[in-house]
Amino acid sequence: MTKLTIRGAYGETNFGDDLLMCVFENYFLTEFDDLQLNFVGENSNYVDLLLTKGKYMQSSFVADWEIYGGGTQFFAFQSKNETSLKQKVLFAINNPKAIKERIKKILVKDKYDEAKVAFLGFGIGPFYENYEAILHAKEKTSKANFVGVRDEVSYSYCTEWNIPAILGADVVFSSYFNKPDILKSTHSSGKIKIGIIVRDWDWEKSGNSYINNLLEFYKNYSDAEFQFIVFAPSRDKEWIAKLKNENVLLWDPQKYSIKSFLDELNKFDGFISARYHGAIVASLLNKPVICVEIEPKLRILTEQVKEIKLWKKPFDVKDLADLVNQLDFNVDYTDSLNERKANADYMLLEFKKIFHEIG
Template sequence: MKLLLTGYIGHKNFGDDLLLYIAYEQMLKLDGVDLHVISTSSSGDAYLDIFLPAATIHRYSGNIPLFFYKQFDKVFFIGGGIFFDYREEISLKVYLKNKLSNKLRFNFARMSGTRFAGLGIGVGPYHSHRAKKIHGDILDNFDILGVRDRTSVKLVREIAAVDPLLTNDLSLLLEQHASLDSKNQMDKKSFIFCPRSYKHEEKYEKHLVNLRELSQRLNGDGHEVKWLFLQEEKADIYGFVPESDKLIVWDPESMGINDFIGFFEQSHAVISSRMHSIYVAGIVGAPFIAINVHQKLTFASQLFYKKPLIIEPEASVEDYYACISRLQELEKTESDIKLERTVLKDAYEKVYDWVFR
């Protein structure tokens, strides 16, 4: 049984590396599975050989070959926001080319016996009808499609024939796979900032300016601030980090998943515009404030708190600072987390049955 794990793999993105780690550990439970992984990184994915010692790694720096999937019995998408398209217009020529390549890559493989499934998938946003059609053609080939939020459920039902499952993000299974016994010992007075550039909405870039000013205020209050980037960013983004603060970038070649998680575990609070940092903070019990650059941050936040602290990216720095005084008001929702984990485990049981079907 040849099983391929696919997704946004090999790009040194903490969120996607975490999802890969979880999927890999889940599939290792199955006997008789020949495990394969495909990386689409142009460089710097050597860490996968250490990260995934029991898997065969296939590397492609450009498009995946048209008939690549045909050699596998099952293809499993590890999760993450991999189906989206911000193009406002797609020409007829490009549209037809994409339609044809999808038929050769997915439909032909399915006709040859390959089966597709995925859990924790983010679908959307889309800015054109043709983009929806292109991805709808792909999703029509899935036997099981678990999506991570209600917006994705609605979109899938609009663009594809497959009936989606609402399964939340797979990082909720982190506790089963990570010991969380980090080597990092950090002062509980430290704040963690997890920002990102959001070029799709220029107005959201203001949150980077706000965080810089907020850091200066927190320093004045006697707090240490550490900026954690879940992937390497362009140099101009790092320019927002004050010299007095520590800058840490996820690097799987020099640190492990648990090491990075430890920064969250030992922090006073987390302020973030990155979804997976919200999940990690919630799981390890670090209070957090979500910066609402995307509805997925709201969805994630509501899982951990009855009334989560969510702030708009373009709000004033005074509003950001005021949120910090409300951290003590956060009230956890343990029952919701247990329920969502049960849903995820049940979904994985369906995937296990699907693997050997």
């Protein structure tokens, strides 16, 4: 029996990462026989509610394969010399798992080289000339037995570093995501219902500036019904504070399953999303969506799925109103999503070949 550890930002009350975890579990259970799965993320008391056969945070688990499962694994938003003490503290607060991993590597032998390694559907960058972060990413990926990236920018890094890689897609686009039937909503108010998926953004000022402009738009735009959606309540504390008097849909894995939360999202007519997986899920539910360009991966997504609109920096309120007015509630994502699905499936099935070749 082969033992796989799948690492990601799982168990951090972030719906996008928890969805990734469940898609990966479905992939491995569907395509492989005789596996033991151990998912590794933040210590959490809810992840077992989401998994079917996989285990979570098994301390004595010795893996034959270390799988880095989706997400943005390597990035830096400022060069090292520009990183303030405040930003370092914020990083430590918002990324306790990363800090624990760094401490662990100091205290004990890093087991990275003791197992075969694969990166599946992950993103690289941006780095903003942080050469230490670039060297770290290059070193880690160069040691891997398989590298499958989710977008062209990440693929270009691998090409530049002479690292063989498969250009895939985010695995939520794959055949292993069990999406609900498309639901066309009707509302007694007669207004369209738009979900606003928000996130805190402490990495850099230009992305963070969307918050006040979005709130101004929300207060002044009267031709739609809005509801805020928080994918990561334990992380997005600034937004939670701002929305204390609002009707908010929160990802609560003690209350919702993945399916039932998707059913809640399915009730909206369209979305404005500052979260990457919020926009992906919206497109898979065949809802029109506007990405908020708080970071490059949201812009990259609009280049991959051209039907997705982009609210660009510096986040002009009138521009957002124009984008909402232009939403196509009969949007047809078929061609774009078929391409994303084909790329994601190809990457995952290529890994399956390598897995069986090298054991």
